Amino acid sequence: MNKQDYRDMWVSIEQEGGRIHPVSLELLCEARKLADAAGEKLCAVTVGELPEEELEKIRGCGTDRLLHVTGSGYEPFNVDAYTHLFTELCRKYRPTAVFVGGTIQGRDFAPRFACRLPTGCTSDATELVYDPRTGDIEFIEPAVGGKMMAVITVPVMRPQVGTIRPGTFRYAPTGPRPWEIVEEHIDFPLEQIRTRVLDFTPNEDDDSLNIAEAEVIVCVGNAVRADSLPKYRELARKLGGKLACTRPVFDRGLLPFQLVIGQSGAVVKPRLLFSFGVSGAVNHVTGITDAEKIVAVNKDPEAAIFHYSDYGIVGDMDETCEALLRQLEG
Ligand SMILES: Cc1cc2nc3c(=O)[nH]c(=O)nc-3n(C[C@H](O)[C@H](O)[C@H](O)COP(=O)(O)OP(=O)(O)OC[C@H]3O[C@@H](n4cnc5c(N)ncnc54)[C@H](O)[C@@H]3O)c2cc1C
Incomplete structure (x- = not known):
């Protein structure tokens, strides 16, 4: 050749x-x-x-x-x-x-x-x-x-x-x-043609699962507790955005696969991305490099996610989320 x-x-x-x-x-x-x-x-x-x-x-x-x-x-x-x-x-x-x-x-x-x-x-x-x-x-x-x-x-x-x-x-x-x-x-x-279409069921995913085009995203990582999820959902709602997650959150059965951001999930381009309890593994970060502004919350000051974020908050994710919700209510 x-x-x-x-x-x-x-x-x-x-x-x-x-x-x-x-x-x-x-x-x-x-x-x-x-x-x-x-x-x-x-x-x-x-x-x-x-x-x-x-x-x-x-x-x-x-x-x-x-x-x-x-x-x-x-x-x-x-x-x-x-x-x-x-x-x-x-x-x-x-x-x-x-x-x-x-x-x-x-x-x-x-x-x-x-x-x-x-x-x-x-x-x-x-x-x-x-x-x-x-x-x-x-x-x-x-x-x-x-x-x-x-x-x-x-x-x-x-x-x-x-x-x-x-x-x-x-x-x-x-x-x-x-x-x-x-x-x-x-x-x-x-x-x-060796295949035949026997039936067709349209995709009935509700729009909250389509995170690729979301302007604001609240992403929760593996540190999230199942009983805390509603407050992150509420934060996303108040910001006019959508909830998303890292892969371990899907692996634990907490959120559906369509909400996973990263190499094996969705690539997103929001104007604002909140990242709670996410370590910043490359497999995840490849999905957020086009986000305009990233605010990361992690209790570990050495967490890799801070290398990719515009604003970093070292602290507890639930406490930070609650404080943000209070601000938005006030
Ligand atoms: C081929 C392949 C493809 C993959 N594709 C993807 C993908 O598409 N998307 C994806 O996300 N992953 C993917 N992964 C997995 C990826 O490598 C990481 O394992 C995953 O992203 C880690 O998720 P995490 O940061 O949420 O969890 P962890 O690594 O467990 O990190 C949790 C973080 O939370 C912090 N934390 C703990 N408690 C608190 C608290 N109370 N408050 C604040 N912070 C806290 C910790 O300091 C830690 O940094 C893939 C892996 C492989 C091998």
Whole structure:
């Protein structure tokens, strides 16, 4: 394989009912920077139809090319058709990299088409860096229980495939550029689809579980007592925010997994984050680095969370929470 034969960075655009999944736009914005650094073009791959205003969002991220695929077998999503599609497209166009949202769908088909090509696929990077020396992308992510940051590259094969979780990067469109639209028609034989949708139950999670977009978050760590939870919930309510937690709080069965912040949970970007009884392990902190202001409360003055916080309170979490509630009542 000659790496020079491969050009341009791709982002797979995930959509549902004509609306683009936010992760696809976040990835376009981040891949735009990488493509600029590499002197390559940024290409969005869409399957099926999208309304004009959604296409404008793709264009607004500085996309140079839209690869628009039509054909049978893609609706509803099934992994056989998508694996086949991306295998065929990559063989034909030879991109240097393909970024896929780390959603249920993306995690399903990305490693499969990478394996079929074959090439390398990395998952859950929290940072992407272009190395001009090698032309490789460094996929950086916490490893060994958060004790170190692993730099993963695909040094020999192309394309470099990666899935990145929603919320990892910011949606910060740089504005439209002149773009070209390339049409592709690839049918996938329906009889080769090995899965069948038997039933569909819409996600009925209530909105309090959607912490990724919350402007204010009150996060409780492992030090929280079960009988103290209502006061943190109350504080979150009074601040117009949402309650969240570290993973051990979920492991103890106190709060649902959707409220976990960190490497294996949600990445959040609130304007204000209160952190109570949280040690500051890397696996958790990777989920809060985009918070604008962090106020941490911990009884241990050496706790790592203080390295990441704008304001630190050394003290008991319950007492501090009660004092804040009193202030807000007064
Ligand atoms: C692959 C992998 C992925 C992971 N993903 C995640 C993830 O997504 N999210 C996540 O959170 N974790 C994750 N973890 C776990 C992570 O490594 C840490 O174990 C976890 O974040 C620690 O949670 P904690 O800080 O709440 O608890 P602890 O480490 O137990 O810390 C509790 C803190 O509370 C303080 N404290 C105790 N009593 C009080 C009090 N009365 N008042 C004030 N402070 C007090 C203590 O000083 C201590 O700093 C992951 C681990 C692995 C291996």
